[in-house]
Amino acid sequence: MEGSHNAENIASILDATLSKWDIRSKCEAITTDNAQTMINAAAKLHIRHIPCFAHTLNLTMSTLASDKLRAIQRELNKPELKVIQEVPTRWNSAYHMLQRIVTMKTELTLALNECNRAPPGVNADEYLIIQETIQILEPF
Structure with missing residues (x-):
């Protein structure tokens, strides 16, 4: 530009x-x-x-919030994953970011609900949009 x-x-x-x-x-x-x-x-x-949900989450999650997310993942016997942020120089990073959000849906929702200054979570309509976007991006 x-x-x-x-x-x-x-x-x-x-x-x-x-x-x-x-x-x-x-x-x-x-x-x-x-x-x-x-x-x-x-x-x-x-x-x-x-x-961008992942960008907002990345900006606002403190060490305490990250610890809370890991604790929830352990409690639910889920892999200890981190959110993936889109990177403009990696053409497939948006796809991976959205996939990770869907993969961690439950854990992210629970963690966000327990953090005072967390961004609003993704609602049901937004999850549908994310899932449709993943399907569109998958072939690429």
Whole structure:
């Protein structure tokens, strides 16, 4: 992206890209990190912004929360897994991130419910979207 990375320019590029692919009217939401410029860009486009769950979780989970997640995993006899964060330079990282969220659904929900400053958990509709997205990304 050339120029300033402000909300106006980001919104303009997103709008042009969505229009070029003829999917502007089909776009229900945009998922990004929690940067205010991305939130503002989505607002300018009148498209719902969904903060990346793994990114939010990564930003807010303290050592105490990580310990709580591991304890819950042990209690449920589940593997001690960590969330996977999407990495722009790894083309398949979004797929792996979403797979991990689904794999750890119960443990994440329980851990989030026990942490005071945790982000809101993923609701049932969002899990359906995640599962559909995994199916779409899987062949790639």
